[in-house]
Each structure stands twice: as C-alpha cells, then as structure tokens.
Amino acid sequence: MGLLQWCELRPEGPSGDIAAVLFPQPVRVSSIRIFPTGAQPFSQSPTTVAETEPEAFYLNVYFNAQAVPTPGGSQETQSQDKRQTKNALVPTRIAYAGGQTDFAVDMGSEYATRLVIFQGGFQVISMAIYGERVTELEEVADYEPKPLPSSSHISLPSALDVTNSAKPVSLVHQILSLLPSPPPLLLVVRLMFCLKPDSEDWDDPEFPYVYSDLDKRFNEDDVESEVFDLESLVKTVSKPLRDGVSAESLNEFAERMQDFLLSNQHLNLPEVFNENVLDEATVLCLLEASSNIEISRYFRDDEPFLLSLEAMQSSLKAEKPTQKALKRLLARIHGWETFEDALTNPNGDFAAAAAFLKDISMEEYALGCWLECMINHEDLISKLEQTPPAPGSQLPLLFQDRQAEVSHDDFLAFVRAFLGITPVLAALAWADSIGNNMCTERVLGILVIWQGVNGYREVRLFHPAEGQMTRRLQWIKNDADNQQPKKSGILAERLVVGLAKDPIAMLRDDLITSVLSLKAPFSFIEEDEILEMGKLAKVARDGLLSAIDELAYNSVRPFSLRRLRVLRVSVAIITEELNDDDGPWRVLESFWNEHGQGLIPRLVTILYDLSDDLNQHFTLHSIPRMHQTLAELLFRTADDFMHLITHFVSDYPLVARDLQRVTTAISDLYSCSDAASGPFSRTSTAYLAAQSVRETCPGFLSKLSRQDVPSEPDGLVTQTMLRTLFDNASRSVGRDPVQQVLLVYNLVDSIFPQDEDPASSSWTASVFPTILSELRAFCNLLDPETQVCFIERLVKLDNEETGLGAWLLAEELQRLSAVFDVLPHQQDPDCQLLLQYQLSASFRLLHLLITYPNLSSWTISTLASNSDLSQLLDSTLSHILEANVCSSTLVQLTRELAKYSTEFTPDTRQNILLLLLRNAQADPSVTGTLDSVPRTLQTLPSTSIAPLPLRNELGRTLSAYSDNASTMKANTAELLLQTLEWLSSQEDVKLKTLVGIAPEGLDYLCTTLSAILPPSRAEMVSSTRAKLSTDEDELLLPPITELPDPDAFALPLSALENLLAPKKLKEPSTPTKGTKTPDILGVVISPPTALLRSPAATGLTKTYANNDFRQLRQMPSTRLNTSRLPSTHVDEFGQQPTASPEMGMGLLLPAMPLDPLSGAYQGMSGML
Incomplete structure (x- = not known):
C-alpha cells in the first residue's frame, strides 16, 4: 500500500x-x-x-x-x-x-x-x-509458491492492561487527573454507585464536597441540629462522610441508633429479625448491608443469627421471594469468607468466589460497597498484593455459566480486571455528569479498545454498571449535534453496536430502550446494522412468545448474520426463563400451544442445520474466502443450542431420530472446531468460539449418555449414539478422514463411563450386544496405537463379564487370517501393497497388546486360556510361515510371544519357534534373535514335535549362521551349541538329519564354535557334530515378502483412486435366438408321452375326465384366484396329439427351485 x-x-x-x-x-x-x-x-x-x-x-x-x-x-x-x-x-x-x-x-x-x-x-x-x-493481470504460466502472510498479535498497552498491573486502580487515577479539579476516587464511587446525589446537591457551590457533618449533628449545644428520632438519624448519613470524622461522633451515632432500636445494651439480632417481621424488603436491606466486609463479618460471627436465617430460609411458612432473598443473603455472608480465602489460597474454591463476585455485582449499590472495601481495606489490599501478576495472564470468563476450571493466577487476574474496570465506569459516569467532553471521550476510547480484547469484553458485558453506561451512551448519542459529528457520539455508537451483538446484554431493559430510541444520522452504525439491532431489541422486548416464534420460523439456508443473532437472543430469552422452578414446563407448553409441535425436536433440527452450514466452511475443497465473522457466529450459536438442549434432555429424552441427528451434528461440530485451528489465529474471536464448541461437544454427549432411558426402537440412548458415531467415522465429510476417525474416537471415549462409576461394570452387557458389527468396523478404522487404548478402555469397562475384549482379539486374528487367504490370489500390485500394509498394521497391534503395561498380562492369559483364541493364534502363525512374510514388527512380536511360549499349546509353541528361526535366518548379524530358541526347544514335548518342518528351519538357520560365522559373538555361539546339543539328544532320527545345510557348512560352523567358545564348552562341539548328519536335498521356499513399515506407508494418488473407484461389472448379453428344430439330444432327454400318462407319474401330472376340471374351477376358492374362463378342450385331452419335446421339458421346470438344498436355488438366491 x-x-x-x-x-x-x-x-x-x-x-x-x-x-x-x-x-x-x-x-x-x-x-x-x-x-x-x-x-x-x-x-x-x-x-x-x-x-x-x-x-x-x-x-x-x-x-x-x-x-x-x-x-x-x-x-x-x-x-x-x-x-x-x-x-x-x-x-x-x-x-x-x-x-x-x-x-x-x-x-x-x-x-x-x-x-x-x-x-x-x-x-x-x-x-x-x-x-x-491496478495493472493488467497477465496469465500465469508456472505456479510459484509464496508464503502466506502471518498475522501478528498486538498486545494491549501496559497502561490499559489492568489484568497484569500490580495496582489496577492506577488507570482511573490517571483518567480523573484530566479533570480541572479531580475529586477523590472513593467519593466518585460513592456518588455514582452508592449515594446518588439529590437534584439540589448538584446546584450546591461546594458540590461534590457535600458531606454529612456528624460532628455538628451530635453537638449538644446546637439544638436545631439535634437528632430526636430514628428517621432523622438515618438522614444524617444520607450523604458521604468526611474522611476525618472523629471517633466520638461515630460512637455517638451508634449509641443513638441503639437507643432508638432497643433499650437493651446488647442487640439480639434473632429477636429483631424473626420470621414474623422479616419480609423480602428487609432481607434485601440486610443483603445490601452485607456487601460491606465488616458488616458481613459481624453477621458471620453471630452464630445464633446465622442459624435463625438458615431456619427461616428452609421454613415452609416463608414466601418464595423471601426465601430467595435469604438464600442470597446467606451466600453473600459466606461468600466474603470464600473470596478472602481465594485471594491467598492456591487451592481455594474459585468457582464459589466467582459466584460471590457475580452476585455482588448485580446491584450498583453492592458493587460500590465492594469496590470501596477493595480500595480502602488494608487487609484486602495486602492479600491481593501477596501474589504478583503472572506475565501474560489471560482473563478467564468467570461470569459465564459455561466456565472450565481456573487456576489461582487466573482468578487473581480476573479480580484485578474487575477491580480496574469498575472504577473506570464510575469515572465515565462522573465525567458525563459534569459535562467534561475530553475526559468522556478518553474513557469511551478506552472502553472501545477493551471491547475488542478477549476477557475485557466479557467482563464489561456482564458488569452491572453497563446498565448505567448504556443509558449514558444513549444520552451522548442523542444529545450530539446532528449537523456535526462528535467523537463521543461516534465512540458511543461503536459501543452500542458491540453491546447489541451479545445476546445476554441485549436482554437488558436499558439497552433495549437505547437501541429503540436511536435517531439518525449515524456516524458509525450502518443502515443494515440499525435494522438488525432494532429486530434484536424487539425480540428481547417481547420476551418468550417472540423467542418461540423465531425458533419455530424456518430459516433460509445458509444462515445469515442477522438470523444467527436473532436465534442467539431467542435462546438467551428461553435460558433466562429456565431459571424459574416451572420454567422448563412453561417454555415447552408455550411452544406447543403456539405452534403445535415439540420444542426439543425443533432445537435439534436447528443445531443440525448449524453444523451443516459449518461443514461448508471447513472442507478440503477450496472456498473463495473464509467469512470469519459468520464462522464465529455459527460456532457461538451452536454452542448456545447445545447448552439449551442439555437443560431439557434430563426430563424429556430424545427419540431415536432426534438422537441420531443431534449426535451427527455434534460429530460435525467437533470436527469443524478442530479444523478451525488452521485458518484462524489463536487470538481471534473465531478461534476462541471454535475452542468453546470443542470443549462443549464431549461434555454434551457425556450428559446425554447418562440418561439411561429407552430410545425406541433402537434400545438405549447410548446404543443409538454409539451406532451413529461409528457410522460417522467412515462417512465422507470433505475433511481429512484419518483425523475424522480420531475425533470420533474422542467423542466415543467421552460417552464411556468413568472407571469409578459403579454402573460401569454392567455397562457393556447392556449397550454393546446390538452394535457389535459397528463396533468391530470402527475398531478396524483406528490406527494400532489408538486401537490399543480403545481395547484397554473396553476391557476395563467389561471387567471380564461378557468377554468383549476377547471377542475383538478373535476378530482381529480372523481378519488377519482372511488377509492371508486373499493375498496370494490378488493380482493388482497396488491392492497387494495395501493388503501387506494391513498385515503389518495387525502385527503392530498384536505387539502393542502384548507389550502394553495395562494389557500385557490380560492379552497373554486370554490367548492362552481361551481354546478358540489359541486355535486362531496357531492358525495365524501357520499362515505367516506359509506366506513367508517378514518385517521388523513381526520380529518384535515373535520375540514377545516367545517370552510366554510356555503358556501356549505345544503346536502354537512350535510355530513360535519356527518363526524365531525364520527371523534369525533373515539377518544372523542381529543380536538376540536366538535368545529364546534353546529354552523353547527344551519345553517342546517330544510327542508333539513335527520333525520335518522343525529340522528344515533349524538347518536353514544353521546354514545362515555358517555363512556369517566370521562376525559371530560368544553368546550367539553358546546358543547355537545348545541348539545342536538338543538336536543330538533327540531319539527321532529325522531331527538328527539336518536339511538345508551342506556338510561343509556344518563343519565350518562347528569349527567356528570351537574357536569362540571356552575350552570346557568347545570339547562338546565335536561329540555333538558326530551325532548329526545332513541331507543335501534342496528345500524350496516361497519368496520372502518384505512388509511395509506401518509408520511409512506410501501409495501413489493414482493407485489410491483406482482402488477406491467402483468396479465395473461385465454387462450381460442377450443370448442369440436359436432354432426350434429339436436335435437328437432333445428327443432323448424329453420324456415320452406314455411316461407322463403312467399311474406312477401322478405326482407330476394330473389328467381330468368328463367335467372334473369344470367342477374344480367352479369352486369359490379357485374362482377367486383366476380370471380364466373354463377350458373347452380339456375333455379331449387324451385324444390330443403327443406333446412336443419342448412342452415336456417345460412341465418339469417349475419344480426345480422348490428344493432348498439344490445348487440352482442357492445360486439364484445369491444372485438375488
């Protein structure tokens, strides 16, 4: 530029x-x-x-x-x-x-x-x-890759970053210094939040320094100022007190108050505040008083008073508004204690402390009291300063209901932000009240900056002073000169637009009034924005019925920004209604009465549509331009709908169709939120919205799966959800299929109950029996490492009750054997490579199962104790030997099996031994390949040994080590000698006759062993050699097939396309029309007419005489099944000419398919 x-x-x-x-x-x-x-x-x-x-x-x-x-x-x-x-x-x-x-x-x-x-x-x-x-764009002949521009994060200036400031209130002091005569901060807080000035006070020349002079009021010489009743006493503190008020005046005030209330010296609070006189208004007054930490401590230390409040709060005689107010009062009294502890305790209850802050910030008066305590109370200041700000702290969203766990540093960061933002809003109110435009513009500019920063924006949106600020924004905008724009008016418009985009802020009456009263011309707000804001304000103003109408309205797809914001406001309205005890029922009933349909299916439909729109933004297909604002709003709206649906599913379960749709939507949303980490910056609002959805999706499915209710017709809720997720794992969604499977696995894992859940023991028995095929297909899609974790999870859940883990292990061995059966007959080299990779991946899985710490003992015991699994393992090992495949993973698997060879049957043990020898032949220079061979040989029963294959493998192994004798180590020589000694000690002559090694090779090997081994063992070599003989017959083995590495499998894209392309079937051809002249074979095969007339053939044909046929056709039952008229020539059947051969063959054809065991029937059924 x-x-x-x-x-x-x-x-x-x-x-x-x-x-x-x-x-x-x-x-x-x-x-x-x-x-x-x-x-x-x-x-x-x-x-x-x-x-x-x-x-x-x-x-x-x-x-x-x-x-x-x-x-x-x-x-x-x-x-x-x-x-x-x-x-x-x-x-x-x-x-x-x-x-x-x-x-x-x-x-x-x-x-x-x-x-x-x-x-x-x-x-x-x-x-x-x-x-x-702009110049003429030339057509690009060759593509030159260029790096994409990277966006850099602009951090907040240190002067405005109150989160990381040791003194958060220093910013407001700088703002107040812009005024000609800045008042003290505490005085501004009191006047703007606590003690609102009267109209005549603004006209006082000494304003704002108008105080209640207690020293003058309680001076006995001044009769006019003397206080004679309780009302006059209360009026004496209707204005702020001077900082230098004397202690005698305060004591006098307390004594006068006590005298007017009771004649007793000690005030008995339970007697004063009993259930007969304690109404909602009185409780709310106590609630405001407890906003001060000193009063709250006084209440908390008076145990009888607290017990009386708790008794009244749980009393059935108390009215609901009073009970609600008492609940808040007790929570605030205990909340101060929790908040103080959370300031210094790293393991404090931060959720309860955040709830205390949220409650105390619901009224401006309580907020002003809290702020004054935080500024003026030395104990609170010292506790906050004990822990310095952590560098780069991010603000947690503690005021939102959907908040994850936070650390101590995050909580302190939030407290500092709240402590720094609140007095700035008070300074705005003061500057606007006295008409100082420069200070007002400066504060509005700071608020605009905070509105664009994550964390600060949310603190402002949930701040109670936002109501007062919204009214002032309206006054600033409407009081501006329409002929000449002002900075304050422009900034006010920007703030109003930002507030209107948040659904929670849009529900406030102050913002609704401000939006509906905005007047043109506008300096920042565009025409479509003012129309959108007006729509949102009207929906929020009309309340529940308007929200119901918006949810029932069929939106035009894809969703627009305006429609999404309307949906968010509607969801916020319904969520607010749910806070009441009868809120859910009232919402459902209103929706049914207005539109004659259920609310929950409608919510599921909208959530499904939202996920479908997001799918269009996050696919592997290139799109013209990413609409970041639209994507963010889609994520936010989907998040709102998921939480709204959660409110209902516990009491109103979903039917099977809605369960399938909502599970599919959650799967797509979870995948889109994962894909959003690529195109979006980590600090962007769209990325944060996607991460919020990513955290919500597993929790949503977990809550949904806990509802153990039937979901007809597919059984339990969990069965329907798992079946849908398993299907979605292999469904094409236009994204990375490997990542898609892993994301579905995360969601499946969130549905499984935790190990400490008492219901987890019987969970598999009630959930998996009807979805075994889907479970097996999903398990096959996982990579070996993830598959092991999945099997471990299932084994722990099953706890050996149904044998689910053993069944999966058996299925894997059967699949492995099936690949070995198909591999020799496959001619396509690409398909062969794919099958070989599948073998290598299965070997990796078996190796991981045996070596995995939590599954090793279970895998070995299951393979050894289960007869069917032992047979399958033995068959698999036989297939490996027959196919002569090798890989590093197979070598590791064989070594692990050899460690536990004594646990298996003799046949399996011998196959393990043969694989050990086959692996040793491949590379004799590798150390450790023969470690288990002598021990395995010693454990083989002589009656179970198959001598021919064993001697063949031993001979080839010895030949391989003879060829590499020059590099032989001493431990290898000892293992070879032990092997030779075992052979020489066998009674079977076949085992003593080695095949695959020449006599010269065996002699050279023995000579090398004698040279390497110590003398005591070298003497045994010659005697052992004398007992062995060789057979020089050549052994022919199938060529060795080296399997690909499962971590480095590569296949050309064209080959992958060919494998995935549908196979073309051969088009059937119509047979040519042949001659009807009977040949000699037709005459011989066709039965003669005499045979058909024979009494022995009555089961094949039936002849009729006279009118038998007509009488049969005139019966009602037969007449209903035919539309033919009675025959007129059957009577002369016997006089008709002899039937032709073709007719004779046709009479036999209808009886052929009736035999269910015939090959023709089976072939035809297979075709059908």
Missing part, C-alpha cells in the same frame, strides 16, 4: 458542496486519511501544512467502480463486465469529528476506480489517499 494522492479539496459546482479526485489510471483505494488544520502530514516536507474546515462534518463519498479483468477470461466476457459497471457509483459515508483520522476502504479485488467524488458541508479538506495501482 502506497500514497496515491495528496490533495486539498475545495467544493465547486452549482451546489457548492462537491469535489472530485481523478486518477490517471485505475487504482484500488485502501484508506483515506484526513488531517486537521495546522498538521504537517510529511516529515520530509515541513512546508506542507494541512487545512481542513470546519472542524467536523459529514462527507458522502462516491467511487466510480470499474471491473478488473480476470486473467484467462475471454474478451467478450471482459467487455461485458465493463459494460455492466460503466458509470456505476458506489456510495459510502464518513463522519469526520476532528483530528487526524483514517477511514478504511474495502474495495475487494474485483473492482477498481479512477474517480472519487466527495460531497458534504466542507470548505476545504486536506487528505491523503492510500492504495495501489
């Missing part, structure tokens, strides 16, 4: 309010900067001085739009675009309120301009126009 034009514009034309800038070539404007009078725009040109009159004005700007030709487009298309945009003016409006101001212009990449027209009530304008020149 560069400077396109520096100019001083003066109005011309008949109306005297128009000026224009013409560029020599098309340009794309990015910003317009206006300089005030006297400013020097360029440091290198001090003689250039700006001149802009008047100081503030509205300006209409018109851009002459020209379409930018796209590369590769036809000349006809480009000329058509130029004709469509010829002389098209794009209008906009800017409000200049003085000072150096930048106005951003977003022209996009499709259009450019050569002419900019300015219209307004100005005399002269000094401005700089920035942008870039």
